Amino acid sequence: MCNYNDRDGALMGQRVALELDLVKGLRFFDPHIHMVSRTTDDYQAMADAGVVAVIEPAFWVGQPRTGIDTFRDYYSSLIGWERFRASQFGIKHFCTIGLNSREANNEALAEEVMELLPFFVYKEGVVGVGEIGFDDQTPAEEKYYRLQLELAKEAGLPVQVHTPHRDKTKGTSRSMDIAIEHGLDPAMVIIDHNTEETVREVLDKGFWAAFTIYPFTKMGNERMVQIVKEYGPERIMVNSAADWGISDPLAVPKTAALMVKSGIAREAIEMVCYKNAVAAFSQSGQLDEAMLNAKDRIDQGKKFEGNSILRGGQQPRRDADSIVIS
Amino acid sequence: MNDSDNHLKDTLSIAHSEHFGLIANRIEQHINGTEWKWLLNNLNDIADPQPQLVARIFTTIPRNIRSIDKDLYISFAEEENIGRNQLPLLVKDWTLVRLIRVWVLMHIPARDQAGYVRLIEQLFKYGEMEELVALYAALPIYHYPAAWRLRCVEGIRSNIGAVRHAIMIHNHYPSQFLDEGAWNQLVLKAFFTDEDIHNIVGLKQRNNEKLAQALVDYAYELHAAKRSINPMLWILVAPFMDARAYRLMEQTS
Numbered sequence: 001m002c003n004y005n006d007r008d009g010a011l012m013g014q015r016v017a018l019e020l021d022l023v024k025g026l027r028f029f030d031p032h033i034h035m036v037s038r039t040t041d042d043y044q045a046m047a048d049a050g051v052v053a054v055i056e057p058a059f060w061v062g063q064p065r066t067g068i069d070t071f072r073d074y075y076s077s078l079i080g081w082e083r084f085r086a087s088q089f090g091i092k093h094f095c096t097i098g099l100n101s102r103e104a105n106n107e108a109l110a111e112e113v114m115e116l117l118p119f120f121v122y123k124e125g126v127v128g129v130g131e132i133g134f135d136d137q138t139p140a141e142e143k144y145y146r147l148q149l150e151l152a153k154e155a156g157l158p159v160q161v162h163t164p165h166r167d168k169t170k171g172t173s174r175s176m177d178i179a180i181e182h183g184l185d186p187a188m189v190i191i192d193h194n195t196e197e198t199v200r201e202v203l204d205k206g207f208w209a210a211f212t213i214y215p216f217t218k219m220g221n222e223r224m225v226q227i228v229k230e231y232g233p234e235r236i237m238v239n240s241a242a243d244w245g246i247s248d249p250l251a252v253p254k255t256a257a258l259m260v261k262s263g264i265a266r267e268a269i270e271m272v273c274y275k276n277a278v279a280a281f282s283q284s285g286q287l288d289e290a291m292l293n294a295k296d297r298i299d300q301g302k303k304f305e306g307n308s309i310l311r312g313g314q315q316p317r318r319d320a321d322s323i324v325i326s
Numbered sequence: 327m328n329d330s331d332n333h334l335k336d337t338l339s340i341a342h343s344e345h346f347g348l349i350a351n352r353i354e355q356h357i358n359g360t361e362w363k364w365l366l367n368n369l370n371d372i373a374d375p376q377p378q379l380v381a382r383i384f385t386t387i388p389r390n391i392r393s394i395d396k397d398l399y400i401s402f403a404e405e406e407n408i409g410r411n412q413l414p415l416l417v418k419d420w421t422l423v424r425l426i427r428v429w430v431l432m433h434i435p436a437r438d439q440a441g442y443v444r445l446i447e448q449l450f451k452y453g454e455m456e457e458l459v460a461l462y463a464a465l466p467i468y469h470y471p472a473a474w475r476l477r478c479v480e481g482i483r484s485n486i487g488a489v490r491h492a493i494m495i496h497n498h499y500p501s502q503f504l505d506e507g508a509w510n511q512l513v514l515k516a517f518f519t520d521e522d523i524h525n526i527v528g529l530k531q532r533n534n535e536k537l538a539q540a541l542v543d544y545a546y547e548l549h550a551a552k553r554s555i556n557p558m559l560w561i562l563v564a565p566f567m568d569a570r571a572y573r574l575m576e577q578t579s
Contacts, residue, residue: 072451079454084486119381123454124388285389294396 020049022257026270029292030252031055031277032131032160032192032212032239035082035093036074037062041320042242042249043089049253053092053292055281056082057131057160060100062244068112075120083125094287096130096160097121104144105136114147121155127284128152130160131192134171137164142178149182157284159189160210163198165217172198176205190280193218193241199227203235208280212241213251221255225262233271237280348402349429356398356422361391365426369433377445380434384449385457387426394422413466416496416527420463427460428467436469443473450477455486462492465499472503479508482515494521501528510537513562517544523558538566545574 028051035043035056046054056078065071078095086093097120099113121129129152134141152159159179164171172191179189186206193212194202202209211227212218224238240251248254256273260266282288318325354362368383388394402417417425436442446468450461462481465474478500481493493500494516500509509532516523523529541563545555555578563571 076452076454080458081485083455084488088487119452122382122385122389124385124456125454285392291396 016258016261018254019257020253022260023050023253023269026050026253026256026266027052027274027292028252028256029053029055029274029277030240030249031190031237031281032057032210032241033249034059034241034243035086036077037244038242038249040085040089043086043091044317046249046253047089047091049250051091051250051253053094053287054086055094055096055127055160055277057096057128057162058098058100059131059162059243060102064103064106065109068109068116071109071113072116075116079120079123079125092292094125094127094281096128096158097123097126098129098132098148098160099144100131101133101135101141101145101162101164104141105138107140110140110144114144117148117151121151121157125286126157127281127286128158128160128190129155130190131162132159133162133175134164135162137167137171137174145175146178146182149179149184152188153182153184157188158281159184161189161191163191163193165193168193168195169197173201176202176207179207180205187280188283190237192239195219196223196227199231199236203231208235208237208276210237210239210277212239213255214241214245214247216246221251221258224255225259225264228259228264228268228272229262233268233276235276236272237276238272239277346429346432349425349432352400352402353422353426353429356394357391358393361393364390369430372430372433373435375434375437375445377448380445381449381452384427384430385452385454387430388423388456391423391426396421398422400425413471413498413502415464415466416498418496418525421456423456424460424463427457428464431461431464432467439470439473442469447477455488458484458486459488459492462489463497465493465497471499474499475503475505475508478504479511482508482512487519490515490519491521495525496527498527501526501532506532506534506536510534510540513537514540514544517541517556517559520556523556529562533562533565535566538563538571542571542574545571545578549574549578 028049030046030051031054033054033056035054058075058078061074065074075097078097082095083093097117099110099117103113104110120126129148132145132148134145149159161175161179163175172194176186176189176191180186187208190208190210191198191202192210194209199209211224213221213224218241228236238252238255240247240249242249242251252273256269259269278287278289278292353365357365372380372383398421399419400417400422401419415428431446434442434445446461449457453461462478465478468474478493481489482500484490494512500512504512513523513526513529514537516526541559545559545563548555560575563575567575
């Protein structure tokens, strides 16, 4: 969901070699990533880098949907095929279900989507309503944001709030005010895509502050390091929001590595790259620490009786550095 | 429905209700008293199956029954096999949630065929991964058994390994109800996806010449790619062994 500004390479800071050894042994949870838009190479690289679980929020898939069936199939893929695909790489896949702000503007369709949502929000592994909130900040966006806050309340689920790119600071305040107006506990609401400009208010009001490390348009991770230094690790979490745009599915482990290099304590790194997201979304009752620790029995690959090809994390590897494909 | 169908249905429902107790015992052992009550109350409610209600119960089993040991996998001994439509239900390495889900499905009354089929199909349409596995594993226990052929064929096309496994392995439905073309696709796909071929129910009874020919073609393809050939393939080809098949078997064994 971004426009790329031309940027002068010289202004993009010093290149730091990818040293994931710095974070060896750490486990990562990326609480916002759109895996439907990513390849198996990404899943493998994520598993190698220590990503053990992800949350995939329902979002805008790059072009507007024109019918209810494509919404249903999309939601179904989040709780079906994508969940299985992740399991093949030993990664636990959770999702949040909701009507994104852009498509809330197609009111006729939005009405139908609202009728569909209750069929999905109670499913296993659905850890929240999301990503919902404002984009252009239209009346229609506000209407469906409010309706979905009520749905989250009824289902006892956390809410994952997308904050707008344009007029962000005001849009973020407004999103929080409306959530409070609807009686949601700020501890059940994750405000996403924060910046230096929004973080103070979000934390002061008792919400979770998520930061999206996304090249060019959102946060860079050097800025993220500064934020953790300034605000500490409480109620802060890092995600990649990697999708169909130029984004980075390793944003969480890379940010952790940069934090190690910058001298941030390991405990703080674990909080912002793993524990806080687990704590926030485990309020759904659909996710807990034990689940993330459990070694998937062969069951996930659903390969019984000695056939191990699909055991978690043991997908056959292709050799990307060879021109021979066999 | 004619008289003999009615008679068949009656005998089966007697056997069916006897099996209910068996499953009930297994479930009750593993969950706490409150959850067991929740389950029984809900089963009472679906005696009048309102689609929304059935969907809600079916979906929220893991939310409402939380004392389940997630590492528990249940198998029934051969003589405990349960089922209606004369098709035994084979329970092998099932999670307790899967067993409960199938048990819930067994409680949905037959009523009229159109309404029953619509209700079950709705569950398929909105199913998440584990729900789909339970729904397909339950193929032998649905009423109107002939009505699920296309659903079964569709499931075999699934890209989710667990879903295919639930249909292909330890499941009596496909061999009883699929036509030859669909059956052959099931077996070929099972080879392609490295399933436990010998646990496909009806493998020998449904074996046929067309399948054997397709398997020989497949074996040649594997040989050309220098990939290994599952020995089970030759067992199916054996009754229809011709010179071409024999040549390859000799080369590769």
